[in-house]
Amino acid sequence: MDDIESDWTYNFPFDFIHARFLSLGIKDWKRVFAQSFANLHPGGWIEFQEFTFPTTTVENSKPTDAMAQFCEDVITATRRIGVDPQQAEHFGPMLEEVGFESVKCKRLYWPMGDWPGNARDKQIGLWARTNIMSGLDAVCLKLFTKILGKSVEEAQLQAALARRELMDPEVHQRVNL
Numbered sequence: 250m251d252d253i254e255s256d257w258t259y260n261f262p263f264d265f266i267h268a269r270f271l272s273l274g275i276k277d278w279k280r281v282f283a284q285s286f287a288n289l290h291p292g293g294w295i296e297f298q299e300f301t302f303p304t305t306t307v308e309n310s311k312p313t314d315a316m317a318q319f320c321e322d323v324i325t326a327t328r329r330i331g332v333d334p335q336q337a338e339h340f341g342p343m344l345e346e347v348g349f350e351s352v353k354c355k356r357l358y359w360p361m362g363d364w365p366g367n368a369r370d371k372q373i374g375l376w377a378r379t380n381i382m383s384g385l386d387a388v389c390l391k392l393f394t395k396i397l398g399k400s401v402e403e404a405q406l407q408a409a410l411a412r413r414e415l416m417d418p419e420v421h422q423r424v425n426l
């Protein structure tokens with residue numbers, strides 16, 4: 250699919266529709282859900298996995314500085330172009346409003362880094378941190394330069410500082426899904 254927000258022109262219905270991590274690219278989630286509903290077989294299923302901004306810290310963590318500023322700027326910039334990166338908080342009612350039944354919303358927290366005590370969360374944390382560190386430039390470059398008016402160097406520096414903070418063993422951050 251080129252743009253999930255454009256009109257869907259499929260001439261066959263789906264049994265299952267899945268999407269993940271589109272939060273910074275969608276203006277009208279309710280319309281996406283309505284089009285999904287219209288393109289499912291009766292009894293079909295939809296599964297959307299999304300994150301929200303900002304990242305948060307757990308109790309007893311050193312506070313974030315660079316990542317907190319990075320997230321605040323992402324929220325400001327995306328809202329200016331009509332994207333609310335906190336919409337995943339409201340998916341449940343939206344899904345019901347367009348006709349879905351048996352709606353289940355599951356809240357997950359991915360640690361970022363190897364700070365968790367147990368092996369499972371430590372592994373998730375390493376994967377999540379690697380994923381997020383590799384994506385920070387892509388997230389911020391256009392938003393921070395074209396929308397917030399920063400220079401490329403300023404945007405890259407912010408991303409670099411956020412990456413450095415993600416490697417700080419005393420900062421215990423997590424991303425909220």
Ligand SMILES: C[S@@+](CC[C@H](N)C(=O)[O-])C[C@H]1O[C@@H](n2cnc3c(N)ncnc32)[C@H](O)[C@@H]1O
Nearest residue numbers: 250251252253254268269270271273274275384
């Ligand atoms: C963070 S990546 C996630 C990739 C993959 N879904 C995953 O979970 O690993 C975000 C992806 O969303 C796509 N995207 C953003 N807005 C979109 C839209 N309106 N329609 C379709 N794809 C979109 C981008 O092209 C990019 O590939």
